[in-house]
Structures are given as C-alpha cells and as structure tokens.
Amino acid sequence: MSITLPKVxxxxxxxxxxxxxxxxxxxxxxxxxxxxxxxxxxxxxxxGQYEQTLAFSNYVNAFLDNREQFARSFIYATLATLFxxxxxxxxxxxxxxxxxxxxxxxxxxxxxxxxxxxxxxxxAWKQILGEEGFVVPTLRSLHLMGQQTTITSTSVAVVAGxxxxxxxxxxxxxYASLExxxxxxxxxxxxxxxxxxxxxxxxxxxxxxxxxxxxxxxxFIPAAGDYVNASILGSPNTKMIGNVIESRYFKIVDYPxxxxxxxxxxxxxxxxxxxxxRKAGTEELx
Amino acid sequence: MSIDPIEARGDLRLTRITKSYGDxxxxxxxxxxxxxxxxxxxLGPSGCGKTTTLRMVAGLEEPTVGSIxxxxxxxxxxxxxxxxxxxxFQNYALFPHLTIFENIxxxxxxxxxxxxxxxxxxxxxxxxxxxxxxxxPTQLSGGQQQxxxxxxxIVNRPALLLLDEPLGALDLKLRRQMQIELKWIQREVGLTxxxxxxDQEEAMTMADTIAVMNEGKIEQMGSPADLYxxxxxxxxxxxxxxxxxxxxxxxxxxxxNLVIDLFGQKISMPKARSHAVDNSLYAGIRxxxxxxxxxxxxxxxxxxxGGRIEDVSYIGVSTQYVVxxxxxxxxxxxxxxxxxxxxxxxxxEVIISWEPNFTFGLRGDEDIEAGTEVNPEEIDE
Numbered sequence: 308m309s310i311t312l313p314k315v316x317x318x319x320x321x322x323x324x325x326x327x328x329x330x331x332x333x334x335x336x337x338x339x340x341x342x343x344x345x346x347x348x349x350x351x352x353x354x355g356q357y358e359q360t361l362a363f364s365n366y367v368n369a370f371l372d373n374r375e376q377f378a379r380s381f382i383y384a385t386l387a388t389l390f391x392x393x394x395x396x397x398x399x400x401x402x403x404x405x406x407x408x409x410x411x412x413x414x415x416x417x418x419x420x421x422x423x424x425x426x427x428x429x430x431a432w433k434q435i436l437g438e439e440g441f442v443v444p445t446l447r448s449l450h451l452m453g454q455q456t457t458i459t460s461t462s463v464a465v466v467a468g469x470x471x472x473x474x475x476x477x478x479x480x481x482y483a484s485l486e487x488x489x490x491x492x493x494x495x496x497x498x499x500x501x502x503x504x505x506x507x508x509x510x511x512x513x514x515x516x517x518x519x520x521x522x523x524x525x526x527f528i529p530a531a532g533d534y535v536n537a538s539i540l541g542s543p544n545t546k547m548i549g550n551v552i553e554s555r556y557f558k559i560v561d562y563p564x565x566x567x568x569x570x571x572x573x574x575x576x577x578x579x580x581x582x583x584x585r586k587a588g589t590e591e592l593x
Numbered sequence: 594m595s596i597d598p599i600e601a602r603g604d605l606r607l608t609r610i611t612k613s614y615g616d617x618x619x620x621x622x623x624x625x626x627x628x629x630x631x632x633x634x635x636l637g638p639s640g641c642g643k644t645t646t647l648r649m650v651a652g653l654e655e656p657t658v659g660s661i662x663x664x665x666x667x668x669x670x671x672x673x674x675x676x677x678x679x680x681x682f683q684n685y686a687l688f689p690h691l692t693i694f695e696n697i698x699x700x701x702x703x704x705x706x707x708x709x710x711x712x713x714x715x716x717x718x719x720x721x722x723x724x725x726x727x728x729x730p731t732q733l734s735g736g737q738q739q740x741x742x743x744x745x746x747i748v749n750r751p752a753l754l755l756l757d758e759p760l761g762a763l764d765l766k767l768r769r770q771m772q773i774e775l776k777w778i779q780r781e782v783g784l785t786x787x788x789x790x791x792d793q794e795e796a797m798t799m800a801d802t803i804a805v806m807n808e809g810k811i812e813q814m815g816s817p818a819d820l821y822x823x824x825x826x827x828x829x830x831x832x833x834x835x836x837x838x839x840x841x842x843x844x845x846x847x848x849x850n851l852v853i854d855l856f857g858q859k860i861s862m863p864k865a866r867s868h869a870v871d872n873s874l875y876a877g878i879r880x881x882x883x884x885x886x887x888x889x890x891x892x893x894x895x896x897x898x899g900g901r902i903e904d905v906s907y908i909g910v911s912t913q914y915v916v917x918x919x920x921x922x923x924x925x926x927x928x929x930x931x932x933x934x935x936x937x938x939x940x941x942e943v944i945i946s947w948e949p950n951f952t953f954g955l956r957g958d959e960d961i962e963a964g965t966e967v968n969p970e971e972i973d974e
Contacts, residue, residue: 491686494653497673498680499700499745500599509699513690 344566369567384530387469399481460542468536476525484518603664610659621809634800642809679746687730831964860895862952873957880925882951892946
C-alpha cells in the first residue's frame with residue numbers, strides 16, 4: 308500500500324522544517340528584541356531588570372547618542388566595499404579569463420582563508436600592521452610614514468582588516484558573473500570596432516554588473532554590522548555601531564538601547580540596500 | 594603611402610597561410626583569392642580548418658606563417674577592430690545587456706557615424722524585424738536572433754562579411770528559408786560574403802564559389818556545378834553528394850576520349866575529365882546518372898552488364914537501387930519515377946548504363962572512402 312498525498316500539500320510539507328527553524332531562531336528572537344527595545348528600567352530594580360513601557364523615545368536617544376558610530380560604520384563599510392571591489396575585480400577577471408589550467412587552484416586560494424577562524428585572521432592582521440610587522444618598518448624606512456606614527460588602532464587598520472576579511476565575498480560572485488560571459492560577445496565587440504578598453508567598458512563591465520551588485524551587498528551588509536575588526540584592530544576612536552551594541556549588551560547590560568540600536572541598524576541597511584538595487588537596476592540581467 | 598586598414602576594399606587574398614597549434618596544423622599552406630562582391634563558401638567537415646581560416650581573416654587568430662591582404666592593404670596583423678570586416682558568429686553572440694537597436698548600433702557608434710537611427714531602422718527593415726528594436730536578445734526566437742546578428746554586421750557595410758555556420762542552430766525548414774533570404778540580402782547589399790559551413794547543400798544553394806577544405810588544405814575550388822560534375826578528388830566526390838567509384842585501368846585513346854577497362858568491361862570517358870596521373874584510375878559516376886535496364890535490352894552510351902538488384906527503396910521522387918556487380922562491388926543507382934516503367938525487383942539481372950560525358954576520373958591511388966565517414970551534423974567548434 309502506498310501513501311498518496313494531495314499534490315498541493317507536498318510543497319508545504321517540504322517548507323515546514325525550514326519554516327519551523329526560522330520561526331524558532333529568527334522570528335521569535337526578533338519579536339523578543341522588538342519588545343525589549345521599548346522597555347525602561349524598573350524603578351528601584353536591579354541592573355538588567357526592565358519593564359515594558361512602550362518607550363519609543365529609546366530609539367531617538369539611542370540614535371542621537373551614537374550618531375558618530377553610525378556614521379563611522381557606514382563610512383568604513385563603504386570604504387571597505389570599494390577597496391574590496393578594486394582588488395577583487397582584477398583578481399576575478401584574471402581567474403575567469405587568464406588563468407588557464409590554474410583556475411581551480413586560484414579559486415581554492417580565494418576561499419582558503421576560510422579554513423582559519425575569522426578571529427585568528429584578524430589578530431594576525433594586528434601582527435602584520437603592528438610595530439614588529441614588516442609593513443610599519445618598511446614604510447618608515449622609506450619615509451612614507453613618520454617615526455612616531457602607527458597603523459594599528461587607527462581607522463586605516465580597521466578598514467584594511469574589513470577589506471581583507473570580506474574579500475572572498477566580493478571575489479566569488481564577481482568571478483561567477485565574469486565566468487558566465489560568452490567569450491564570443493567579447494570577440495563580437497572587437498569585431499564591431501571596439502578596442503580593448505571600449506570592450507571592457509561597454510560589454511564586460513555591464514555583463515558583470517550582477518556580480519558587482521551581489522559582491523558589494525555581501526561585503527557591505529556584514530561590514531556595516533561588524534565589530535570584530537574595530538575591536539581588535541581599532542581604538543575607542545574607531546568604534547563602530549557593532550561595538551556599541553556589543554558593549555551595551557554584554558558590559559552595560561542596557562538591553563533596550565542595544566535592541567533599539569540593532570533595529571535602527573537593520574532598518575538603515577535595508578533602506579540603503581533597497582535604494583542601491585533600485586539604482587543598479589539589474590533585475591533584467593540576473 | 595599608407596592605407597587606412599578600415600578603408601581597405603577589394604579582393605581578399607590569403608597567401609601561403611599556415612596556422613599551427615604545437616605539432617598540429619589547423620591550416621596548412623593555404624592560398625586563396627576571394628573576389629570582391631562574391632558569395633564564397635568554405636565547405637568541409639568539422640576540424641578541417643575552415644573556422645580557423647575565417648577567424649584569421651576576422652583577426653581573432655594570427656597566422657603562424659603567411660599573409661592576408663584586402664585589396665592592396667596587408668591586414669595580417671591588424672587588430673580585429675581596425676579591419677573593415679564583420680562576422681556573424683555561430684551562436685550570434687548578441688550583447689544580452691543591450692536592446693536590439695543598440696546591438697545593431699554598436700558598430701556605428703564605435704565608428705562615430707552620425708545618422709545611427711536612420712541606418713539601424715533601414716537595416717531592421719531589410720531583415721523585416723523593425724518592431725523588435727526595443728526588445729532584448731533573449732526575448733527573440735533563434736531565427737530572429739540570426740537576422741539581428743546579420744543586421745548588426747551588414748549595417749557597417751564591411752568590405753567583407755564573414756558567416757560562421759550562421760544557420761547551424763536553426764531547424765531544417767527555417768534553415769532553407771534563411772538560405773534563400775541570405776542570398777537575396779547579399780545581392781541586395783552587394784557585399785562580399787564568406788560563408789563557413791559543413792552542410793554541402795547549404796553551400797551549394799548559396800555560394801557562387803565553393804572551396805572544399807580537408808585537413809587544413811583546399812581540396813578543390815569552383816562553382817557548385819563544377820565541383821559536383823567534375824570532382825578532382827575522392828574526398829570532394831564523396832563529400833558533395835554521393836559517388837560510385839569503380840577501380841579501372843586506362844586501356845587506350847579514342848580521339849578525345851579515353852578507353853577504360855573496368856573489370857574486363859570497356860567504357861569510354863572524355864580525356865579532360867580524368868585526373869589520373871598514370872594508367873590506374875577510379876571511374877566516378879553519380880548515382881542519378883545511371884540508368885537501369887533489363888538484361889538483353891540494348892542501351893546507349895557506356896554500359897556494365899552482370900548486375901543484380903540487391904535492394905530497392907522507393908522514396909517518392911525517385912527509387913534508389915543497390916546493384917551488386919560481378920566483381921563484388923555494390924553500386925548506388927537513383928532512378929526518377931517518371932517513365933512509367935514499374936520498379937525493378939530484388940534479384941533481377943540488369944544492365945547499368947550512362948552517358949560517357951558524365952564519367953569523371955580520379956587518381957588510382959585515392960582513398961575511395963575519403964569524405965564518406967564524416968558526420969555532416971557535427972558542428973565545427
């Protein structure tokens with residue numbers, strides 16, 4: 308005897324495990340977080356005791372107190388995204404079109420950093436950029452950097468760390484979209500009186516736009532919320548919004564402010580990303 | 594005096610072109626002149642070097658040895674974008690991110706032409722697709738994409754238009770229709786077309802001149818009728834249509850004719866149609882040139898007796914027979930069903946006859962299987 312299910316139910320059954328997981332570990336915590344964000348301390352209560360008072364003013368205060376960190380987060384994330392794009396595009400281009408039989412090895416090398424922990428790699432950058440690393444003494448001996456100047460604990464170090472850490476997220480989608488370009492369209496462009504540079508501008512770049520959009524999003528979104536790079540490679544002067552949220556939660560135990568900041572960050576990223584995708588207008592290409 | 598390559602016009606001349614990849618010679622010492630204004634076909638099986646030849650003309654490959662001239666201008670090392678040559682690519686290679694209008698305008702814009710809109714509209718009308726100007730290539734059918742690829746090339750009025758298996762991706766019916774259309778467009782615009790194909794029927798339908806290529810060399814060049822009626826090699830005889838090749842010896846002269854001994858039976862053929870170098874030769878006769886008669890009837894021209902019908906296939910316009918000859922060879926015979934004579938039956942004893950002028954002679958040391966083993970549906974990559 309076989310069990311027959313009405314056809315319409317099958318997709319819902321298949322969706323169920325994923326939905327249950329997301330409901331438990333994403334929807335419920337989000338609702339919980341939303342509730343927390345409008346709470347205020349209980350008068351006379353202990354540290355960490357809050358009651359629901361629908362204090363939407365938490366959002367205003369949280370934002371006003373941390374405008375600087377918000378701004379820094381988006382500036383650093385934008386810079387890291389641009390640098391990663393500048394480094395990853397030629398890299399992905401070379402792998403896709405010029406690497407020949409080394410293509411697979413190079414692709415493995417791109418993702419190789421993932422074999423070590425994110426944290427370890429960031430600490431390694433502290434060594435690289437530190438006083439004993441090779442970067443600082445080299446720049447000093449070339450007189451490109453003052454004898455007293457340092458790199459660690461500066462915004463340069465934070466942006467450098469973020470650029471490095473998110474580079475594979477930029478490279479892989481770029482590679483995927485470049486690789487998909489039919490080489491004959493490149494030849495056709497040359498055949499139709501376009502030199503190498505014009506072909507790159509008029510054919511290669513437009514056809515790789517889906518990869519640029521995917522790569523910049525995959526870099527920008529996690530970079531805007533990142534706090535590891537800023538806390539390991541930066542200083543109190545390079546605090547990002549992620550660092551504020553982290554310290555509000557775990558050090559000051561100010562859950563409502565942390566929750567309000569989290570929501571504000573989420574909303575800001577969502578708006579920026581929506582505007583960006585609208586502007587890039589790549590839906591026809593994907 | 595220097596001539597701007599982009600303005601070069603005239604006959605295309607390939608002089609002693611060789612293209613090697615390591616030890617493999619894709620094109621081997623090829624010399625060829627394609628007259629201005631002609632519809633020229635490079636025909637051959639996959640891997641014969643025809644696409645490589647085309648790519649060298651386009652500038653997408655550089656010859657290892659040899660030179661390419663367009664009119665008086667040497668374009669051997671000129672970059673593709675500096676050649677007045679445009680290509681219709683095998684899978685069209687339309688730009689997926691641009692509209693049909695912008696696809697066609699691409700070459701015009703690169704050259705800074707003024708009346709882009711007017712010229713694009715004109716060529717869209719020529720290929721009868723003006724209503725598709727604002728669509729994207731993926732929204733078009735294969736046949737429509739093919740025409741746009743053609744329009745994108747001819748709008749530039751190149752000195753030379755290269756077509757790389759342009760109809761290969763279309764179904765048979767559309768292919769036949771496009772063949773006629775392409776020929777018409779070529780006459781209409783008056784450009785030189787160089788067409789690469791593995792499809793002998795396509796080449797014969799469209800081209801004024803065909804060069805049959807095999808293993809990097811040109812086997813024979815001529816009009817479709819010349820190649821079919823008087824092939825010089827077994828490869829050409831087999832690749833263009835079908836041939837019966839019968840081993841024989843030249844037995845003597847009879848005026849302008851040769852007397853040939855085919856397994857003891859004497860036939861004659863014009864001297865001018867023999868490409869033999871010594872006494873041994875293969876006598877070639879196309880299957881439709883044969884006539885079949887019952888044993889005992891009198892026949893005109895050359896005849897071979899002792900045949901026996903081995904197989905009969907009735908295919909409407911004609912009946913195809915396989916006739917076993919006394920020396921063990923099987924001959925193909927196509928008879929038109931136009932004389933009211935009922936078809937012969939399997940096992941009947943017959944005489945095969947034909948006009949001596951239809952015979953062609955090949956060298957006796959030819960490989961008579963050459964050109965028969967190739968799969969014409971294979972696409973040359």
